[in-house]
Amino acid sequence: MLNPGQGRGPDSAGVAGGVSSNSDPFPAGLRVLVVDDDPTCLMILERMLRTCLYRVTKCNRAELALSLLRQNKNGFDIVISDVHMPDMDGFKLLEHVGLEMDLPVIMMSADDSKAVVLKGVTHGAVDYLIKPVRIEALKNIWQHVVRKKRNEWNVSEHSGSVEETTGERQQQRDDGGDNNSSSANNEGSWRSSRKRKEGEVDEQGDDKEDTSSLKKPRVVWSVELHQQFVAAVNQLGVDKAVPKKILEMMNVPGLTRENVASHLQKYRIYLRRLGGVSQHQGNMNHSFMTGQDPSFSPLSTLNGFDLQALAAAGQLPAQSLAQLQAAGLARPSSLAKPGISVDQRGIFSFESPKIRHGQQMMMNSGGGGGNKQMNLLHGVPMGMEPRQFAGGGHMRLQQQMSGGGRVAGQNVQSSGMMMPVGGGTSMLQSLGQQQQQVMLSSSVPRRSELTESSSSCRVLPAAPTHSVVFNNFSSELPRNSFPLASAPGISVSYQEEVNSSDAKGVTATTTTAGFGNPSYDIFNDYPQHNSNDWDLQNIGMVFNSHQDTTAASSAAFSCSSSTQRKRAEQVQNHHQQQHLPSQSLNQLNGGGSVRVKSERVAETVTCPPATTLFQEQYNQEDLMSALLKQEGLPLVDNEFDFDGYSIDNIPV
Amino acid sequence: MQRQVALIKQSLFDQGYLDEQFMELEELQDDANPNFVEEVATLYFKDSARLINNIEQALERGSFDFNRLDNYMHQFKGSSTSIGASKVKTECTMFREYCRAGNAEGCLRTFKQLKKEHATLRKKLEQYFQLARQAGPKEIARRPK
Numbered sequence: 001m002l003n004p005g006q007g008r009g010p011d012s013a014g015v016a017g018g019v020s021s022n023s024d025p026f027p028a029g030l031r032v033l034v035v036d037d038d039p040t041c042l043m044i045l046e047r048m049l050r051t052c053l054y055r056v057t058k059c060n061r062a063e064l065a066l067s068l069l070r071q072n073k074n075g076f077d078i079v080i081s082d083v084h085m086p087d088m089d090g091f092k093l094l095e096h097v098g099l100e101m102d103l104p105v106i107m108m109s110a111d112d113s114k115a116v117v118l119k120g121v122t123h124g125a126v127d128y129l130i131k132p133v134r135i136e137a138l139k140n141i142w143q144h145v146v147r148k149k150r151n152e153w154n155v156s157e158h159s160g161s162v163e164e165t166t167g168e169r170q171q172q173r174d175d176g177g178d179n180n181s182s183s184a185n186n187e188g189s190w191r192s193s194r195k196r197k198e199g200e201v202d203e204q205g206d207d208k209e210d211t212s213s214l215k216k217p218r219v220v221w222s223v224e225l226h227q228q229f230v231a232a233v234n235q236l237g238v239d240k241a242v243p244k245k246i247l248e249m250m251n252v253p254g255l256t257r258e259n260v261a262s263h264l265q266k267y268r269i270y271l272r273r274l275g276g277v278s279q280h281q282g283n284m285n286h287s288f289m290t291g292q293d294p295s296f297s298p299l300s301t302l303n304g305f306d307l308q309a310l311a312a313a314g315q316l317p318a319q320s321l322a323q324l325q326a327a328g329l330a331r332p333s334s335l336a337k338p339g340i341s342v343d344q345r346g347i348f349s350f351e352s353p354k355i356r357h358g359q360q361m362m363m364n365s366g367g368g369g370g371n372k373q374m375n376l377l378h379g380v381p382m383g384m385e386p387r388q389f390a391g392g393g394h395m396r397l398q399q400q401m402s403g404g405g406r407v408a409g410q411n412v413q414s415s416g417m418m419m420p421v422g423g424g425t426s427m428l429q430s431l432g433q434q435q436q437q438v439m440l441s442s443s444v445p446r447r448s449e450l451t452e453s454s455s456s457c458r459v460l461p462a463a464p465t466h467s468v469v470f471n472n473f474s475s476e477l478p479r480n481s482f483p484l485a486s487a488p489g490i491s492v493s494y495q496e497e498v499n500s501s502d503a504k505g506v507t508a509t510t511t512t513a514g515f516g517n518p519s520y521d522i523f524n525d526y527p528q529h530n531s532n533d534w535d536l537q538n539i540g541m542v543f544n545s546h547q548d549t550t551a552a553s554s555a556a557f558s559c560s561s562s563t564q565r566k567r568a569e570q571v572q573n574h575h576q577q578q579h580l581p582s583q584s585l586n587q588l589n590g591g592g593s594v595r596v597k598s599e600r601v602a603e604t605v606t607c608p609p610a611t612t613l614f615q616e617q618y619n620q621e622d623l624m625s626a627l628l629k630q631e632g633l634p635l636v637d638n639e640f641d642f643d644g645y646s647i648d649n650i651p652v
Numbered sequence: 653m654q655r656q657v658a659l660i661k662q663s664l665f666d667q668g669y670l671d672e673q674f675m676e677l678e679e680l681q682d683d684a685n686p687n688f689v690e691e692v693a694t695l696y697f698k699d700s701a702r703l704i705n706n707i708e709q710a711l712e713r714g715s716f717d718f719n720r721l722d723n724y725m726h727q728f729k730g731s732s733t734s735i736g737a738s739k740v741k742t743e744c745t746m747f748r749e750y751c752r753a754g755n756a757e758g759c760l761r762t763f764k765q766l767k768k769e770h771a772t773l774r775k776k777l778e779q780y781f782q783l784a785r786q787a788g789p790k791e792i793a794r795r796p797k
Contacts, residue, residue, distance in 0.1 A: 040696040040731040047680045047688055084726055110730040132673045132733045135680070 027142030028053035035065040036082040048135040062088035069101050076103060077145045083109035091123045098124045104144040108133055221263055229263060653787040660780050669773050674736030690781045696735045697774050703728045704767060722751040739769045
């Protein structure tokens with residue numbers, strides 16, 4: 001699975017997985033990609049990095065670097081790039097990497113002016129080195145990788161499946177608390193687990209190993225499941241919803257209170273995040289969303305906003321989308337505004353296609369209106385790099401599945417939540433990484449949404465693609481360095497927040513090669529969700545797993561990040577151009593008209609199907625179907641039965 | 653021989669041709685990469701020659717596209733800094749200042765100076781490396797830690 005790097009030899013740590021647990025070679029073997037048009041610098045850096053025992057790949061052109069990253073999604077742990085390059089601006093590359101692969105990116109330049117350094121920060125760089133770079137500065141770059149991974153871990157931990165994933169980590173720590181956290185304690189457990197994480201700085205090696213050994217089945221929060229969840233939450237009232245009641249209302253066999261609890265936590269965080277995001281972005285989706293329903297205006301704006309943010313970010317993990325949708329869906333019950341929910345769902349599913357990686361497919365499978373959410377979930381893993389998924393994903397998923405008391409809202413990554421039930425395993429895996437991201441984003445936005453308005457839909461649906469959701473999330477939550485192209489502010493805050501908050505996007509590119517393989521396989525199960533689908537959904541949401549800094553895992557988007565951006569733009573354009581559709585969409589009227597529009601949108605938007613999806617989702621479930629059709633994904637109704645809850649693959 | 657090598661190197665530092673960065677590079681050299689520094693220097697001179705050419709052409713055109721000149725110089729400065737070419741770096745900085753000020757004449761003047769420094773450094777380093785190679789790889793004095 002991972003391993004692209006220049007093989008340094010068996011001892012290179014890259015793949016932590018099952019390597020000897022005793023000797024932790026980390027950070028040796030860290031797979032670094034260096035990009036600089038200056039051959040002298042490149043040579044020197046390579047030598048320095050080799051001296052640090054890293055596995056170095058050098059590249060003198062940004063485009064080449066991007067394609068390298070895309071080809072080896074899980075091939076690198078961190079990227080170091082020069083700012084001034086002839087073929088592409090270093091910051092642009094930074095954005096792409098952050099969105100698509102969610103790898104941590106370090107910028108460097110001989111230019112040490114404050115403005116440029118600040119630019120690095122706002123674009124999501126995890127660090128900025130001034131040339132001449134000294135080897136001491138390079139010796140510590142592994143911290144960015146670890147940090148990202150830790151955030152992912154946090155997410156997964158919170159989801160509650162402490163036992164499995166956290167594996168050693170947990171063992172080392174007192175693992176009692178997390179699993180038992182009840183809804184009331186979710187936050188606490190979340191915090192404590194986070195604390196534990198903090199204390200693990202030197203256990204990086206363990207992390208890798210842990211992830212690889214995780215095998216417990218996780219609950220996959222498919223779109224359907226999520227919708228059910230959101231519906232239950234809305235019925236109970238966001239603030240009053242307790243896992244126990246939600247569980248009862250959902251009446252899903254096999255779901256534990258812990259699963260719900262952790263999912264709820266994430267959802268709350270997501271909503272909260274959505275609330276925050278809307279302030280920033282809001283333009284694109286805004287129009288889109290607001291149209292839906294005047295009463296929902298606060299929501300719709302938020303939705304629009306979120307979506308936009310998401311779209312912009314392109315990174316919203318499918319999960320978040322799903323969550324959003326779920327939230328949206330849930331809303332209708334509470335708000336009695338079915339229209340919106342539909343959208344949400346649509347968005348959700350819409351987003352799923354966005355999932356950068358193949359995982360998007362999963363989302364699409366969600367198809368169908370109500371199922372949109374499900375789709376998202378499935379697809380969620382998309383953005384995330386398999387690596388993340390592998391390690392984190394599993395963990396996360398597991399956690400979610402087990403419903404760990406910890407609702408690591410932010411740890412959306414705990415793919416558990418996000419994973420669509422239907423998609424089950426595949427989603428989980430692919431989602432793993434993406435989910436994490438998505439989850440984070442979704443959990444956050446949801447929370448904000450919930451808090452902001454009863455209509456949870458707002459936030460989520462807005463983000464047609466998971467990635468979008470993710471973005472919102474990122475903006476709200478400091479998840480992994482989630483570079484949001486469109487919302488630089490968000491990404492920035494996001495990254496910073498990541499450290500502070502538990503919600504860690506999934507982006508952490510897990511170098512530990514341990515995981516990831518299984519997830520990828522699963523992904524393949526959802527052929528329909530090809531990246532194309534994702535692209536559609538992720539309008540503008542360049543879902544770059546973070547990477548986060550981590551961003552390392554490169555998501556192979558069928559559409560390049562630029563495409564996504566285009567999509568985002570297209571989406572925006574669509575909104576603008578299709579006033580009618582958007583309006584109709586916004587209005588959430590029966591959606592019939594919307595549906596038409598959305599389809600149209602989908603058609604018009606070739607590249608970013610997301611746009612169309614976006615609209616469609618908003619309007620109705622039908623939109624989703626339409627979108628899916630357009631995307632060519634077979635609508636898998638069975639998977640996304642809103643009513644039905646099917647756990648297709650529960651990763652074991 | 654070794655002493656000779658060491659002396660030459662020391663003089664390069666003393667005269668300001670090289671700075672600590674060069675020493676950093678030397679530290680990267682080891683048995684597995686015995687000629688690292690020389691390789692880097694060779695690469696640097698090759699690349700910088702190209703840059704100088706570009707700048708020269710740009711200047712000769714007389715259009716004085718300061719932006720582009722500044723870009724070139726930024727690159728040049730970057731690599732010069734990385735290798736520790738101190739004097740060259742200084743000239744680069746000055747050149748960029750003139751560019752920003754739109755001072756064409758200043759640019760030309762500085763550029764001439766820069767070329768001179770560049771050539772001088774090249775010669776000296778070539779000399780140094782030659783001697784060092786003769787003295788044997790181990791003799792390439794690594795800065796004592």
